[in-house]
Amino acid sequence: MWPLNSSLLPRGGCRGVTRRGLMQIGTLAALGTAGSWSLPAILRAEATAGKTKSPKSVIVIYLVGGPPHQDMFDLKPEAPREVAGPWRPIATNVAGMEICEAFPQLARVADKFTVVRSLVGNQADHDAVQVFNGRDPKQPRPSGGWPQFGSMVSKLEGAASPVAPPYVSLCYTCSHGPYNEPGTGILGPAHSPFRPMGPTRDDMVLQGITLDRLGNRQSLLKSVDRLQREIDSSKIMAGMDSFTEQAMGLLTSSKLAEALDISREAPSVVARYGTGNPRIFMDGNGAPRVPQSLLMARRLIEAGVRVVTLNYSKWDWHGGLNAEGRANNSIFLREAEDFPVFDQCVSALIEDLHQRGLADDCAVLICGEFGRTPKISAQVGRDHWPQVNCALLAGGGLRHGQIIGATDRIAGEAIHRPVTFSDLYATLFQHLEIDIESTTLIDNNGRPQYLVSDGGKPLAELL
16 A cells, blocks of 8 residues: 555645545545545545535536427417417416426426526527526637536536546537537636547546556556646646546546446336437437436436536427428427427426435526527428527526516517526526625636626526
């Protein structure tokens, strides 16, 4: 057993022990046989310090391409036919609250979520930026760019568990670039998400060291040292070293691997969420329609991840093409395909969080980049509509079972309680107990930058 290097320990206690430090302590130490700095001792120290409650966490679900708000959560049955569409509203378990008839399972748990019908300030293009950081991509940005939400939380809060990263992205890489997450911006690679999906599984291999070789501590540390010598930019070096330590820790953590393996769930739970084919990217450039990603997100939250992001299906239908590209006379064929799957997996996630005691600590945000046109076109169906959008919030110990905001008679403009993406993210930061009034991030020019823009405020109705 190697002696413990005190320089690997954090100032002021055990909260920030690095994964490299844990590796130098050794495998037996991590199992609790090497004295006071073993992993059990670290956990005991945290409990003594009052850190026994679950960490606050967030799941962000991006509906790629912009969902039709007036066909889902803001129906206008009294509007002209070319506006109202074929769907009709149904009652929920909350008096006076109605949603689309294609969502009967969500209707039964409406007391556990909130619909925002008046999301304004949407940018007009297919671009995931606002969904992942709340910032309009056409507005000025600092040198280095705005970081996405999960990266900000990674920087400000760090890991909640020594065996789980602070931020995991379950987003599939879309061939249409703007559908993808915007990146870490001014925070650099140290706060990149861990990405276990698709070809990014390569993130789990460090400098040619495979799982079979990870038992050799000395080879691993030599590989890290070689990486340090090869990179000469101090900022990149710091980021890569942090990410290397993260990858090393994740590889040696059975807890994370188990969280990513939904076959460990009871078959009834998997069936409740539903499954889809991750190899079918909707319309070729959207994300796959895989409800099992929501189940995996819940499992990652249970494993100690602070933020999980995922992209789900594609909602930019523009007519009557189904998932296989077949035409149909009805421009609402894709809604009829997607809505029941969405109803099943989202209601499953909401119920699951409550049944497992996670609903107070884990908040969920679901939205797309903009809404859809009130008037239905025979050529393009409902087109892009940045004037107003909708969002769904669940969990987080928030006051749910309500509608926030309202639109006009054709769901074309917000007429009551306009809400911005900044307000949504201010609410999520408040849930994470991060003070947006006093907390800043330093950009590449050394200037402090606030976490949200446009004077965003937490939604008082939910608090």
